[in-house]
Each structure stands twice: as structure tokens, then as C-alpha cells.
Amino acid sequence: MAYDCIIIGGGLSGLTCGIKCAEDGLRTAVISSGMNSLHFSSGSIDVFGYRQGGGKVYRPFDYMKETAKSNPAHPYSRIGSRMVRESLEFFNDQISLAGISLHDNGDENHFRITGLGVMKPTYFSQDSVFNDKFKKAVEERASIAVLNFDGYRDYYAELTVSQLRKNPIFKRTGIITGKVTLPFYTRTEKNLHEFRSIDLARVFDTEKYLPRIAEEIKRAARGARVVSLPAFIGIDNFAQIHKRLEDLTGCLIYEIPSLPPSILGLRLDNALRSRFAALGGEYSGGDRVNGGEIMDGELDHIHTENYGDTRHRSRFYVMSTGSFFSAGLRSGFNMLDEPVLGLRFSGSNRRSDWYSAKFFDRKGHPFLKYGVETNKYFNPFGSDGKAVKNLFCTGAMLSGYDPIREGSGGGVAISTGYFAAKRIIGEMKKNK
Numbered sequence: 001m002a003y004d005c006i007i008i009g010g011g012l013s014g015l016t017c018g019i020k021c022a023e024d025g026l027r028t029a030v031i032s033s034g035m036n037s038l039h040f041s042s043g044s045i046d047v048f049g050y051r052q053g054g055g056k057v058y059r060p061f062d063y064m065k066e067t068a069k070s071n072p073a074h075p076y077s078r079i080g081s082r083m084v085r086e087s088l089e090f091f092n093d094q095i096s097l098a099g100i101s102l103h104d105n106g107d108e109n110h111f112r113i114t115g116l117g118v119m120k121p122t123y124f125s126q127d128s129v130f131n132d133k134f135k136k137a138v139e140e141r142a143s144i145a146v147l148n149f150d151g152y153r154d155y156y157a158e159l160t161v162s163q164l165r166k167n168p169i170f171k172r173t174g175i176i177t178g179k180v181t182l183p184f185y186t187r188t189e190k191n192l193h194e195f196r197s198i199d200l201a202r203v204f205d206t207e208k209y210l211p212r213i214a215e216e217i218k219r220a221a222r223g224a225r226v227v228s229l230p231a232f233i234g235i236d237n238f239a240q241i242h243k244r245l246e247d248l249t250g251c252l253i254y255e256i257p258s259l260p261p262s263i264l265g266l267r268l269d270n271a272l273r274s275r276f277a278a279l280g281g282e283y284s285g286g287d288r289v290n291g292g293e294i295m296d297g298e299l300d301h302i303h304t305e306n307y308g309d310t311r312h313r314s315r316f317y318v319m320s321t322g323s324f325f326s327a328g329l330r331s332g333f334n335m336l337d338e339p340v341l342g343l344r345f346s347g348s349n350r351r352s353d354w355y356s357a358k359f360f361d362r363k364g365h366p367f368l369k370y371g372v373e374t375n376k377y378f379n380p381f382g383s384d385g386k387a388v389k390n391l392f393c394t395g396a397m398l399s400g401y402d403p404i405r406e407g408s409g410g411g412v413a414i415s416t417g418y419f420a421a422k423r424i425i426g427e428m429k430k431n432k
């Protein structure tokens with residue numbers, strides 16, 4: 001058998017699982033068909049942001065313990081708060097080995113600022129995202145310049161500011177808006193392609209223009225001590241570039257997540273993939289697993305679009321193909337399923353049950369809790385009703401939690417991926 005573990009889907013969950021398996025010396029492969037949710041996300045990792053009945057969660061691990069009994073089907077309740085915490089520490093260590101420093105407040109959430117100027121609770125953010133360091137500066141009466149780039153059409157600094165002004169934290173803060181003109185802007189004004197987030201981030205990555213950009217930031221900031229920029233400050237080298245910009249301008253600079261492609265998410269994806277490769281994992285991108293055979297309660301093999309009938313075999317498999325967004329779950333007019341293996345699905349087929357008529361319903365939309373049903377070890381059930389013992393499902397494809405209403409997507413993806421890896425490592429050791 002070529003592999004100890006094949007992971008289907010290379011998002012936050014699959015890659016966390018892959019890194020843990022590869023770190024333990026398992027022969028591990030990831031097969032992934034396309035972009036994952038990180039490319040569309042804020043790049044911050046939410047663990048538990050909102051309480052069931054409404055209101056914010058300040059201490060996510062306490063809330064996990066508090067709700068474990070009343071919500072036993074929740075992935076966190078199955079894993080336990082201690083292992084969720086361990087998985088997040090593992091994630092933080094791995095990301096930092098790839099050169100990205102994450103901000104966390106230990107047991108507490110911090111509050112980041114969205115593009116609309118709303119403050120959202122989250123657990124991990126890149127150091128360059130609004131956190132308690134910036135909040136402290138604001139409380140000490142530092143003024144803020146919320147800046148955009150000339151030619152970037154997907155962000156409105158004025159909108160951010162109008163919302164920030166409603167927040168008591170910023171009541172006594174001087175906030176201005178302004179625009180930074182990149183050195184080559186007038187020459188390329190007609191080429192809109194130059195001004196998507198990824199193109200702008202690449203300009204920062206060259207580092208060539210940094211001194212001139214820093215001058216522009218200082219001009220636009222008009223003496224403000226704190227500067228807010230859309231999150232374009234480089235992809236590969238952003239930590240050094242961020243520091244250099246702060247040194248050159250003398251300002252504290254924080255980043256605001258942009259519309260997709262999300263540079264903050266892209267940095268995490270690159271970091272995870274580079275860790276996986278560094279540990280000897282094999283990543284096969286651009287291929288889709290389109291089926292497999294479950295025999296006697298075990299997944300025997302899988303096959304993919306690119307390799308036709310070739311059977312790929314492994315001792316263990318992990319499915320982390322995401323939710324409806326990433327095609328890990330599928331919906332038809334009046335049907336829902338898991339499309340690769342037809343695993344047992346929890347949710348109603350009746351379309352009218354899927355959503356609430358109120359878009360901002362406090363209870364959330366039912367379909368967000370739908371997904372693959374598993375036992376307590378995250379083994380799914382095949383068509384014969386038996387748990388598939390050598391297959392684990394993790395991340396956004398799981399049922400039993402609502403990533404949006406709870407603000408828990410990133411935390412569930414990481415902790416379930418890590419949990420599956422630990423189970424596999426344990427089983428491999430037993431069978432040696």
C-alpha cells in the first residue's frame with residue numbers, strides 16, 4: 001500500500017490533518033480539486049464567537065465546556081475543549097514555522113475590524129490585523145487614518161469609518177479617510193486588472209516601491225498615528241514588509257480583510273501547504289476524487305477524474321471536502337447529499353426547510369447545520385448503515401454546528417482535522 005493516509009480536500013481541515021500525520025512520519029497525500037474557503041475568508045480563525053441565544057462569546061473554551069452537555073452532537077463536544085485547545089496550539093506552531101505570527105489572547109477572543117467597520121470576535125488573527133495592541137493605541141487617543149488605494153474599487157473607506165464612529169471604542173478618536181496613490185498608478189490607470197487585491201499584494205512583495213509607498217501613506221495619513229489599509233501588504237514576505245512599512249512611516253499599520261481573493265487567507269493557505277511539503281507530504285492539486293468503494297465497513301480505494309479507473313489505496317482516508325461552498329456537499333432542487341461516496345447525510349431534503357424567511361434570523365438558517373453524519377470518532381456511515389472505520393470526515397462537511405451563526409468555522413476545521421490525525425496515528429501505532 002503506497003500511503004498510510006490519503007486526505008481528500010486540501011482546505012484548512014485537510015491540511016491541518018495532513019501536517020499532523022506527516023509530522024508523525026506517516027506517508028500522507030492530499031488530493032484537492034480547487035481553491036478552498038480560506039481564499040474567501042477573513043483569514044482570522046473563529047473558534048466560538050456568538051452564543052446560542054445571541055450575544056458575543058468572550059471566552060471560547062469556557063463556552064465550549066458550558067455547552068458541551070446541552071449540545072452533544074457539536075464537533076467540539078465530541079472532541080473536548082482540551083483537545084480543541086491542543087489543536088489550535090499545534091496550528092499556531094506550524095503557521096509560525098512557516099513565518100506567520102498569529103495574535104491570540106490566550107483564553108479570550110479579540111475583536112478584529114471588518115471591511116464594513118464592524119468589530120467581530122475571533123481567536124487567531126495575523127499580527128497585522130486589528131487587535132488589542134491597536135485598541136490600546138486608540139484608547140490612548142491615537143488618531144486613525146483609514147486609507148484605500150487609488151484604483152481599487154472593492155473597498156470603501158468611508159463605509160468603514162461611518163460604522164466605526166458608532167462604536168463606543170472610537171467615540172473620542174479622530175478618524176479620517178484618504179487614498180494612497182501607488183507610484184505607477186497614472187501609467188496603468190486604464191488597466192483595471194492591475195488593481196485586484198492579488199495584483200496589489202504582488203506589488204508589495206517586490207519591495208521595490210516600499211519607500212515611495214511609505215511616503216504616500218504618510219502624506220495620506222496626515223499625522224495620524226494608526227493607519228488602516230486593505231490587506232495587501234504582501235503575500236510571501238508580508239511580516240518583513242509590514243514591519244518595514246511601520247518603520248518607514250512611524251505609524252502602527254493594521255490590515256482590513258478585502259473581498260476575494262483574500263490575501264490574509266491566501267497567506268495561511270500558502271503557509272499550510274509549505275509546512276505539509278516540508279514534512280514530506282504529497283499534494284496533488286487540480287484533481288477531483290469522483291468515487292470509491294466501501295467494502296465490509298472499510299473504504300477500499302478511491303479514484304479520481306485525472307486518473308480514470310486507477311485505484312488509489314491507503315490504510316486510512318480522511319474526507320475534508322468542505323460544505324456546499326466547495327462542492328463537498330451537493331444540493332439539487334429537492335435533494336441534498338455527499339456526492340463522492342454517498343455518505344449518510346443529516347438534513348431535510350425539502351427545500352422549504354432549508355432556510356428561514358428572515359435573512360438575519362437569530363436562530364440561523366437550518367441548512368448551515370446540515371452535513372455528513374458521523375459517530376463520535378468522526379467515522380461516517382456507508383449505505384449499509386455501518387460506520388466506515390478507516391474513513392474520517394472533518395471540517396465544513398460535518399453536520400451538527402452552524403459556522404456562521406456561532407462563528408466557529410475555522411476552529412471546527414482545525415480541531416476535527418487534528419482529531420482525525422491523532423486517531424489515525426494511534427491506530428497505526430497499535431497495528432505496528
Ligand SMILES: Cc1cc2nc3c(=O)[nH]c(=O)nc-3n(C[C@H](O)[C@H](O)[C@H](O)COP(=O)(O)OP(=O)(O)OC[C@H]3O[C@@H](n4cnc5c(N)ncnc54)[C@H](O)[C@@H]3O)c2cc1C
Nearest residue numbers: 009011012013033034037041042046289322395396409410
Ligand atoms: C466564504 C467563507 C468565508 C469564511 N470566513 C471565515 C472566517 O473569516 N473565519 C473562520 O473561522 N471561518 C470562516 N469560514 C468558515 C471556514 O473557513 C471553513 O469552515 C473552513 O475553512 C473549512 O475548511 P475545510 O477544509 O473543511 O473546507 P474547504 O476550505 O471548503 O476546503 C475543501 C477543499 O476540498 C476540495 N474538494 C471538494 N470536493 C473535492 C473532491 N471530490 N475531490 C478533491 N477535492 C475536493 C475543495 O476544492 C477545497 O479545496 C468561512 C467560510 C466561507 C465559505
